[in-house]
Amino acid sequence: MASKFEIPDQYRKYYRSLEPILAKPKTKIYSTVIFFFLVVSLFGWYAIRPTIQTILYLQREIKDKTAVNKKMDDKIQALIQSQSIMESIQQKLPLIEDAIPKNPDAIDVVRQLRDLTVSTGASVSAIQIGTIPAVQTASSSASPLTKQVEFPVTMSVEGNYQTISLFLNSLINIRRIILIDSISFTPNKKQGSVSASPNIQLVLRMNTFYESP
Amino acid sequence: MKSDRDLLLISLFTFITVLSWVFFELMKTTKTSTVTTTVNQIITPLTPKLDTDTLDMLEKKVKL
Numbered sequence: 001m002a003s004k005f006e007i008p009d010q011y012r013k014y015y016r017s018l019e020p021i022l023a024k025p026k027t028k029i030y031s032t033v034i035f036f037f038l039v040v041s042l043f044g045w046y047a048i049r050p051t052i053q054t055i056l057y058l059q060r061e062i063k064d065k066t067a068v069n070k071k072m073d074d075k076i077q078a079l080i081q082s083q084s085i086m087e088s089i090q091q092k093l094p095l096i097e098d099a100i101p102k103n104p105d106a107i108d109v110v111r112q113l114r115d116l117t118v119s120t121g122a123s124v125s126a127i128q129i130g131t132i133p134a135v136q137t138a139s140s141s142a143s144p145l146t147k148q149v150e151f152p153v154t155m156s157v158e159g160n161y162q163t164i165s166l167f168l169n170s171l172i173n174i175r176r177i178i179l180i181d182s183i184s185f186t187p188n189k190k191q192g193s194v195s196a197s198p199n200i201q202l203v204l205r206m207n208t209f210y211e212s213p
Numbered sequence: 214m215k216s217d218r219d220l221l222l223i224s225l226f227t228f229i230t231v232l233s234w235v236f237f238e239l240m241k242t243t244k245t246s247t248v249t250t251t252v253n254q255i256i257t258p259l260t261p262k263l264d265t266d267t268l269d270m271l272e273k274k275v276k277l
Contacts (some may be wrong), residue, residue, distance in 0.1 A: 034217075040228060042230075044231055045231050051240060056243050057242050064246055064248050075255075075256060078261045079259065205256075
């Protein structure tokens with residue numbers, strides 16, 4: 001009876017032809033080295049790589065989570081400080097809306113400028129409001145964080161030197177933020193007589209702002 | 214004999230390729246951050262300072 005582990009007869013001839021080749025010492029060394037490389041490659045790819053990868057991933061995760069935890073702590077501290085600062089300036093917050101309102105409030109700008117001329121004794125020749133953009137344009141702000149939208153206001157005022165001087169001083173002192181782009185002074189030629197204080201016509205090109213929603 | 218040497222070279226290059234591949238995979242794992250973009254946005258530092266001088270200056274200005 002044939003043994004369980006014996007090579008079947010039909011394959012025995014192949015094995016016999018291999019036997020002298022396998023018996024050579026050089027082939028033995030070659031085979032050992034070749035199998036060593038192949039086994040290490042397979043073992044490295046399917047066993048060592050996933051294990052070391054998991055170890056390194058977990059180490060990296062611990063490092064990242066520690067850093068995130070520290071940053072979160074710092075941010076919580078900063079938020080607590082911000083909250084206390086916010087509470088301390090709560091009553092001053094409406095000032096910001098006076099300076100930069102949430103709506104264009106163009107009529108209010110005109111009213112403020114008119115009131116200013118009345119209070120300083122100058123007279124308004126013209127006030128013109130430019131196109132009010134509904135949203136912030138790329139040119140209106142350099143930073144994407146700022147949400148201010150600007151619109152132009154042109155104004156023509158007449159008065160003597162003292163009046164114009166007072167008007168300009170008062171203009172830069174009003175709470176609504178108005179940036180003066182250009183100022184031009186021209187003597188009022190309509191005035192026939194030469195008085196002690198001749199009239200000056202002042203043309204102002206300004207920009208004012210509102211907060212975009 | 215020649216086929217033995219060829220096989221040895223193939224196995225050697227396979228070994229070197231696998232070794233370098235494993236090395237680069239591990240380097241990638243070490244270098245890649247595990248923190249998500251959302252968490253990165255949340256942990257952006259915040260400076261708890263407010264320009265109160267500007268508010269004081271606005272307070273001094275006239276509201277018409």
